[in-house]
Amino acid sequence: MDVTVVIPTLNEEEAIGEVVEGFAKRGFRVLVIDGNSKDRTREIAREKGAEVVIQSGKGKGQAVAEAFEIVDSDILVLVDGDGTYLPEEVYRLLEPIKEGGADHVIGNRFASFEKGAFTRLNLIGNKLLNMFFRLAYGVELRDILSGYRALKKEVYKSVELTKPGFEVETELTVETLAKGFRIVEVPITYRKRGGKTKLNPLRDGFRIGKTIYELMSRYSPARYLYIFGLIFIIAGLISGAFVVYEWFLRITHYLLAILTALFIITGVQLIMFGLIADFIFRSNVEFRKELRRLREAMEVEGKGD
Numbered sequence: 510m511d512v513t514v515v516i517p518t519l520n521e522e523e524a525i526g527e528v529v530e531g532f533a534k535r536g537f538r539v540l541v542i543d544g545n546s547k548d549r550t551r552e553i554a555r556e557k558g559a560e561v562v563i564q565s566g567k568g569k570g571q572a573v574a575e576a577f578e579i580v581d582s583d584i585l586v587l588v589d590g591d592g593t594y595l596p597e598e599v600y601r602l603l604e605p606i607k608e609g610g611a612d613h614v615i616g617n618r619f620a621s622f623e624k625g626a627f628t629r630l631n632l633i634g635n636k637l638l639n640m641f642f643r644l645a646y647g648v649e650l651r652d653i654l655s656g657y658r659a660l661k662k663e664v665y666k667s668v669e670l671t672k673p674g675f676e677v678e679t680e681l682t683v684e685t686l687a688k689g690f691r692i693v694e695v696p697i698t699y700r701k702r703g704g705k706t707k708l709n710p711l712r713d714g715f716r717i718g719k720t721i722y723e724l725m726s727r728y729s730p731a732r733y734l735y736i737f738g739l740i741f742i743i744a745g746l747i748s749g750a751f752v753v754y755e756w757f758l759r760i761t762h763y764l765l766a767i768l769t770a771l772f773i774i775t776g777v778q779l780i781m782f783g784l785i786a787d788f789i790f791r792s793n794v795e796f797r798k799e800l801r802r803l804r805e806a807m808e809v810e811g812k813g814d
């Protein structure tokens with residue numbers, strides 16, 4: 510299968526040579542998408558055999574989105590240029606796709622990471638964001654922010670990336686799930702970084718958390734409705750309890766009683782709409798999956814002729 514390795518870089522002269530070489534000598538085509546580095550990153554990358562493109566906009570997310578347009582291989586491997594991931598482990602990521610068991614493979618860094626590869630803040634932040642993700646989406650993934658991934662052409666050509674920066678991994682994960690593709694995680698090694706980080710843990714961590722929340726509407730639009738429905742019902746229960754309590758004291762609140770009924774009816778309705786929205790959305794995802802399976806089966810048959 511034809512594979513292109515995409516490496517987004519911004520001032521990574523310390524590590525980029527080793528990374529490009531690691532993939533190039535194993536026969537992979539390498540595309541470096543550079544954010545206008547002020548050091549020798551582009552020169553070194555070219556020397557080691559990469560094709561180098563300067564991104565048209567700003568941020569890792571924009572660079573990745575642009576690379577997805579340029580590349581046309583069966584599989585695209587995405588990896589950072591800071592030397593934290595091992596080129597020789599790329600086969601672990603390719604395997605599940607080749608075997609037909611996955612459309613998008615994530616390298617799970619928590620499997621084995623070098624001391625100092627995560628700062629303490631990054632480790633806690635990563636764990637928290639993954640936990641939040643599992644809670645919000647109900648999908649059992651351990652390392653959604655990993656920078657080492659393999660994607661089938663269908664996936665990288667159909668995901669819609671709108672975020673410019675470090676929200677890109679979150680968006681990639683959510684879009685893959687929302688479009689009905691299968692994600693698999695495989696254990697990989699994570700090494701300590703050479704060169705300076707481009708990540709601002711607090712600012713970017715916050716943005717990623719916000720993105721996980723915002724994108725819930727793409728994957729499970731109903732969850733918003735559930736939350737609002739629940740708020741209405743709780744408000745209704747509180748005002749209702751008050752009305753009943755006062756009624757026992759022989760004080761009757763007509764208006765508040767009506768309001769209570771409205772709160773609870775509205776809340777229940779919102780939750781019902783949510784259930785319907787969820788049902789429609791999920792059948793849609795199932796439908797896409799089924800269509801894809803059908804198309805694949807037809808392609809296999811077509812090749813047999």
Ligand SMILES: Nc1nc2c(ncn2[C@@H]2O[C@H](COP(=O)(O)OP(=O)(O)OP(=O)(O)O)[C@@H](O)[C@H]2O)c(=O)[nH]1
Pocket residue numbers: 516517518519520521542543544545564567568569572588589590591593626631656675702705706707708
């Ligand atoms: N093209 C491009 N690449 C970028 C940009 N910002 C960061 N990168 C690259 O994206 C990759 C990931 O960035 P890192 O700074 O390593 O972020 P991180 O891996 O989340 O954080 P660390 O754990 O500190 O390494 C690196 O190869 C960066 O050079 C950008 O604006 N444009």
Ligand SMILES: [Mg+2]
Pocket residue numbers: 589591593702
């Ligand atoms: Mg890094």
